[in-house]
Amino acid sequence: MxxxxxxxxxxxxxxxxxxxxxxxxxxxxxxxxxxxxxxxxxxxxxxxxxxxxxxxxxxxxxxxxxxxxxxxxxxxxxxxxxxxxxxxxxxxxxxxxxxxxxxxxxxxxxxxxxxxxxxxxxxxxxxxxxxxxxxxxxxxxxxxxxxxxxxxxxxxxxxxxxxxxxxxxxCPVHTPPESYYKPGPLASGIISEVKENFSLENDYQAILLAHQYDNMRGLPQKEKEELARLVKKWSFDSKVFQSKETIARYDVITRILKETVEEKSVDDKELTSTKIDRILTHKVFGYLLFFFILLVLFQSIFAWASFPMDLIDGGIAWINGALKQNLPGGPFTDLLTDGLIAGLGGVLIFIPQIAILFAFIAVLEESGYMSRVMFLMDKLMRPFGMSGRSVVPLISGVACAVPAIMSTRSIENWKERLITIFVTPLMSCSARIPVFTILIALVVPEKDILGFFNLQGIVLMALYLLGFLSAIISGFVMNKILQNKQRSFFIMELPSYRIPRWKNVGLTIYEKVKTFVLEAGKVIVAISVVLWVLASYGPGDIETKALDEVRQEQPELAESTPDFDNAVSGKKLELSYAGKFGHFIEPVIRPLGFDWKIGVALITSFAAREVFIGTMSTIYSVGDSGDDEATIKQRMKEEINPKTGGPMYTPALAFSLLIFYLFAMQCMSTLAVVYRETKGWTWPLIQLVYMTGLAYGLSFITYHIFS
Missing domain, CATH: 3.40.50.300 (P-loop containing nucleotide triphosphate hydrolases)
Structure with a gap:
């Protein structure tokens, strides 16, 4: 059925x-x-x-x-x-x-x-x-x-x-409830009128309406005005009545406990959670252990994910090569292989790393350890205008800044909340992982430190720590500017430690990976199609122009050879609409070591950071007539700098690009959610200008230090 x-x-x-x-x-x-x-x-x-x-x-x-x-x-x-x-x-x-x-x-x-x-x-x-x-x-x-x-x-x-x-x-059994709370004569007048005027049958529903009418989204303004009139008429003091209700309810609850619950005194020192907390929340060892857990996380992102990533990368390249061999040549085949599959392949390859990241986060939450991290970080965050409540958005920002910024609603102090919203995008989200890992893999050797720690993993962790450091320093500056003198209090319950439920961990990984692939996939499919068109066509007859210019610039190349075909493909890309646009913005980004191809990727990745890799996949696929089975990593590694004749992706360029993506906003969705949460464009625009300026300045410094 x-x-x-x-x-x-x-x-x-x-x-x-x-x-x-x-x-x-x-x-x-x-x-x-x-x-x-x-x-x-x-x-x-x-x-x-x-x-x-x-x-x-x-x-x-x-x-x-x-x-x-x-x-x-x-x-x-x-x-x-x-x-x-x-x-x-x-x-x-x-x-x-x-x-x-x-x-x-x-x-x-x-x-x-x-x-x-x-x-x-x-x-x-x-x-x-x-x-x-x-x-x-x-x-x-x-x-x-x-x-x-x-x-x-x-x-x-x-x-x-x-x-x-x-x-x-x-088979639900619904029995008419006995009221646990009887408001008495003090509230009977307003209850009767609210019930009558709003066609309610339930006393407690009427009380809640009198308490909360101003914040209820579903109430029309006229009804809110009527309730305000009744509250004033009956001198209904919401805070006083809420306190009396809470005391009355706990009196009833205490009576029920006496009848149904037996409590034996347990020496708190004997509880396992208490013993573990002595170490995990220790003012020294607690931070060291958290640092070690982060180190293991970033090590695993490289060490454990490398094999499945290579399989996915090779599989995508094989599929592309097979399609080109078996499908008739033409624009449709080029769009399918060089556009859609090349772009999507640049995202699918990072599924193992995204899965590992969310698996770690899920285990930390399921075990009860994440609450200890918030408790630990509360004292650390105070001097920077934030509190333990700010840690929730900051840690969530490692996954995605959008829900992280929405979670700041639990922060009651508006200035503290604004500071947290402002600095959260500086935390490196999962969308940055594709950019980080492929650039690190290109220029950082895969070797062990002290026989255990992977150098690539250490560099990745350093980037995350740099993002966190920039977030708290920015928070400190904002705190001074806003002059936030109101003290907030961080109160939270530390749950008992428990062994993670692996089914829940698995469902979390599944949901997060599915969201990552589908949400990013929608954007990448659209951008890949548009980008392929812009990279394949241009003003006038770019095919003839490309042939003529290659013949003039490189007369030593014999026609109908692989080198000549590669040169023509690269020239066609340069003459295309995408190439023209890239050359237009190149003077601005050239001081950072970036060329026009990277410039195109910077612009397209403003829709979503992970689009950078999809864009590079599409550009290098369109601009390369060589080995169809070459992967994006291979093509980026083999890219030649036309000015120096050496590799394009030198350590100077790679680190400059890493720093730019670490600090730049590069995310329309984040700007949109900041606009919603701050109810205006002032703070999103300040945030965009600040982060872009910070990214540009530090990227410039990085490039010239390593050059």
Missing amino acids: SIEKTTRLKVALLGNPNAGKSSLFNHLTGLNQKIGNFPGVTVDKKTGTSKISDNLYAEIIDLPGTYSLYPKSLDEQIVLDLLHSKKDPSSPDLLLVVIDASTFKRNMLLFTQIRDLGFPVILVLNMLDLAEQHGIKIDPLKLEKELNVPIVAINARTGAGIRELKAAIA
Whole structure:
């Protein structure tokens, strides 16, 4: 039976951060998941399809983690917006509230709030084994009877209990909820009027509307004005009532705990996490260990990825050669081989390195170590106008600056957030890896240092550290300019250490690589087609012009020889529209050691940094009539500098280009997201000018130092 002919159910996953929602989401959906955006905002919306039974499929929505329905960030606001109206078409049919049993009391605050909204709820009790290690023993049967909701115990890491959870989703038992919070006579007046004026049936929904109306995106302005009038009429003090509600809820939660939970005192010194933290968060050894982990990461990007990269590189070259041999010659074959396949091959070759990068990040997050890194870096970031909250975007920037900048919404101090947004693009993202690795491979010898460390890996790590160093120095300067004197506080929960769930790691790698290939692929296919046209055609009859100029400039070359054909192909490329454009900008970039071919790649890669390699693949394929099976690495290595007669990609040029790509903005998507987050073009333009100027100046210095 097809999915379209079966019943579909909308199920939302809610819970505190680190409660296990993402792991449960992966178990329920597997590979059937996608990432989009919530309507009207740039917050990630993770959805997936889960087969619950033979005739029931569920659309699972993984909502951002939140501690309560009183949001302090845009991510948390999304949860309230989705739940504020059950009549909304996007409203879920069923809520799965995931609770970390080891921090049961704190997790229960969110559950009681959601339960009071009147939604059908299943309480998902996760990590019972970890709770017992902390001396917390929960009786699920007693708890189910006390709360009057279905409870399913699971282990989101191992997948235990998933079958029982699907059975509960298939046959949900919805009982009318008893209100955990009774606001009393102080709020009864405003509750009655809000319910009447807005056609609501639920008391708690009316209270939340009075609390949060100003921030709710779905409310029309007239309704916000009406709610403001009611708040003023009834002298409704949101902060006072929120405090009273929280105290009242914890009174109820404490009573429930006495009936259903046994707590034994556990000596904190005996906990494994505490022992490990003494080392990992140590003020000296903690930083040394983090540095060592980074070193291993960048070593692996070269050492472990080299074999599969060579296979992909050789495979693409073989396919290109086979197509040219078996397809009739003409513009279509040239477009297919020199345009599309050459461009895409320049991206596909880097799949192993991208996979290794995200595998490391996923393992660090899954194990609980990433939270320790944020804790460690908080003190280090303070003098530079940032805090531990800024570490999240900066580390995320190693993957991609766009979601990293969006994650700055958790920073409440606006100046601190602005500094973080401004410096995050200086962190080297995954799109820079193709540029870094191919240039390093061209000029840095593949040899071991101290018998273990690979020199190429050390250079790559140095580039990442240089990016981080430039980010914090830029933050320090901005902090002085903005005169940010407001102190912010970094409070976060350190999750318990755990062995990574390899299925989750695998799904993360799959999702990230798929996104990298498909998103980059779309841009590269379009640019490769346009670039091939611009590189293959030009004003007038470029074929005849190329023949005449080669005959005049190199009369010693015999016609119909490989050297003569290569010279004509190169001259045709130089006379093409792409060549004309490259020569137009060449005077500006010549002081950096760049030629017109690199200039074309610099411009096209502004759409996405990784397009640089695809552009070079296309340019060298069009401009070379030699060995069809030569790879992009071979062609770049064999490129001759027409002025010196030596290799084009000398250490001076390669390091100059590396520095330029390390610091230059080179990303339209990042500029667009900075515009959205700062609500104007002032900061994106300042950022573009600053980073381009920094890239140009340091690239100029680098080229002349190594020349």
